[in-house]
Amino acid sequence: MKLDAKALRYLTSEDFRVLQGVEAGSRNHEVVPTPLISQLSGLRGGSGVHRSISNLAKTNLIAKVKNAKYDGYRLTYGGLDYLALNAHQKQKVVYSVGNQIGVGKESDIVVVAHSSGSQRILKIHRLGRISFRTVKTNRDYLRHRNSGSWMYMSRLAAMKEFAFMKALRENGFNVPEPIAQNRHTIVMELIDAFPLRQISKVPHPEALYSELMDIILELARFGLIHGDFNEFNILIKEISDPSGKGKAAVDAEESDENVRLEPVIIDFPQMVSIDHVNAEMYFDRDVNCIKRYFQRKFHFVSDAPGPFFTDAKKNFMKNPGKRLDVEVEASGFSRKMARELETYMKEVGADGDAGAARDDLNDEEDDDDEEGSEEEEEEEDEEQEQAGQSSADVDESSKRLETLQV
Numbered sequence: 513m514k515l516d517a518k519a520l521r522y523l524t525s526e527d528f529r530v531l532q533g534v535e536a537g538s539r540n541h542e543v544v545p546t547p548l549i550s551q552l553s554g555l556r557g558g559s560g561v562h563r564s565i566s567n568l569a570k571t572n573l574i575a576k577v578k579n580a581k582y583d584g585y586r587l588t589y590g591g592l593d594y595l596a597l598n599a600h601q602k603q604k605v606v607y608s609v610g611n612q613i614g615v616g617k618e619s620d621i622v623v624v625a626h627s628s629g630s631q632r633i634l635k636i637h638r639l640g641r642i643s644f645r646t647v648k649t650n651r652d653y654l655r656h657r658n659s660g661s662w663m664y665m666s667r668l669a670a671m672k673e674f675a676f677m678k679a680l681r682e683n684g685f686n687v688p689e690p691i692a693q694n695r696h697t698i699v700m701e702l703i704d705a706f707p708l709r710q711i712s713k714v715p716h717p718e719a720l721y722s723e724l725m726d727i728i729l730e731l732a733r734f735g736l737i738h739g740d741f742n743e744f745n746i747l748i749k750e751i752s753d754p755s756g757k758g759k760a761a762v763d764a765e766e767s768d769e770n771v772r773l774e775p776v777i778i779d780f781p782q783m784v785s786i787d788h789v790n791a792e793m794y795f796d797r798d799v800n801c802i803k804r805y806f807q808r809k810f811h812f813v814s815d816a817p818g819p820f821f822t823d824a825k826k827n828f829m830k831n832p833g834k835r836l837d838v839e840v841e842a843s844g845f846s847r848k849m850a851r852e853l854e855t856y857m858k859e860v861g862a863d864g865d866a867g868a869a870r871d872d873l874n875d876e877e878d879d880d881d882e883e884g885s886e887e888e889e890e891e892e893d894e895e896q897e898q899a900g901q902s903s904a905d906v907d908e909s910s911k912r913l914e915t916l917q918v
């Protein structure tokens with residue numbers, strides 16, 4: 513589902529009140545009856561409300577539903593997007609909307625801009641979006657559920673991601689600066705970098721590898737396991753380092769000896785506490801994801817075994833950082849919410865990028881061809897195109913920003 517901000521500037525404040533009315537009604541009605549929409553929008557009934565309803569339905573922000581008992585409307589993802597964007601715009605967090613640069617299984621990533629012109633990232637969580645791999649389970653599951661739950665669950669995912677990003681950032685981790693959260697969306701700093709997945713050459717893989725393992729251990733020392741630590745969720749920033757002492761300097765042959773590669777970690781809806789019942793499994797999965805990726809992509813295998821969960825846990829007991837799992841809980845993303853979100857994500861088959869990355873690796877596990885087959889490379893190119901985002905794309909998108917309001 514693509515974000516199309518074009519109609520946003522044509523909506524009146526009445527339209528927004530009606531849209532909010534449908535949103536409020538959706539909390540306990542699968543189909544919101546028209547009289548209730550009028551009542552909840554706080555507008556005096558009559559032609560105004562009906563005009564707004566018809567405007568909103570025409571632009572697909574609400575959808576008409578014929579129910580056995582009564583007719584009414586339900587909010588669409590598009591409608592929820594507009595409510596969130598409108599709130600960000602009112603709070604002066606977002607001024608204009610640019611290109612969509614990523615479509616994940618569970619989110620859309622859009623470049624937006626502040627009125628100063630500085631670019632930001634809007635991440636829209638779309639948890640109800642059905643993964644085709646689990647269509648059957650989804651269907652069975654969703655049939656017994658209020659269809660409004662996608663809205664609530666996507667909001668939980670956004671709340672969780674924002675809370676963790678904030679706690680991590682405040683404690684010195686290299687993550688994008690979180691700027692705002694509204695409904696199922698967050699606005700954060702744009703990192704001008706490629707995901708590791710798109711970096712074809714790293715001259716000193718051992719340095720980058722050990723830096724990534726250190727991050728996994730440092731997270732554990734603060735009570736956390738990322739849960740989806742893989743080549744899509746690690747952005748590699750190239751920092752020019754005139755001293756030339758960069759640990760992981762880029763290929764010398766390209767005379768970029770003085771560029772340091774700096775990993776920035778993103779994507780936190782699957783983060784778990786080090787006390788989680790399956791903590792060890794998540795920890796090992798994160799570690800193994802990196803191990804296998806480095807082996808396959810850079811032909812690098814570390815001499816050192818591990819890191820192991822037991823050691824990470826020992827270090828966490830002996831020399832703990834602030835408990836960020838506890839801090840996040842205290843900040844409003846409660847344990848109950850965490851449990852609800854986790855259950856839902858499991859049941860709808862939301863397994864993050866790691867799921868894709870793991871399938872990818874499993875398919876190729878037996879293939880120890882040094883260079884990889886042609887087919888494989890082609891497939892990779894295609895994926896790279898889909899996966900991302902280059903700094904060139906970002907520059908380009910700035911020229912095509914859609915101003916939200918006239």
Ligand code: ADP
Pocket residue numbers: 613614615616617618619620621633635688700701702703704705707744745778779780864865899900901
């Ligand atoms: P998902 O949960 O769908 O995997 P991510 O948060 O991992 O969503 O974002 C998907 C992709 O969008 C990333 O792999 C990256 O290419 C891009 N991206 C996400 N956040 C940022 C950011 N702050 N700056 C630059 N690119 C980003």
Ligand code: MG
Pocket residue numbers: 616744745779865
């Ligand atoms: Mg991701």
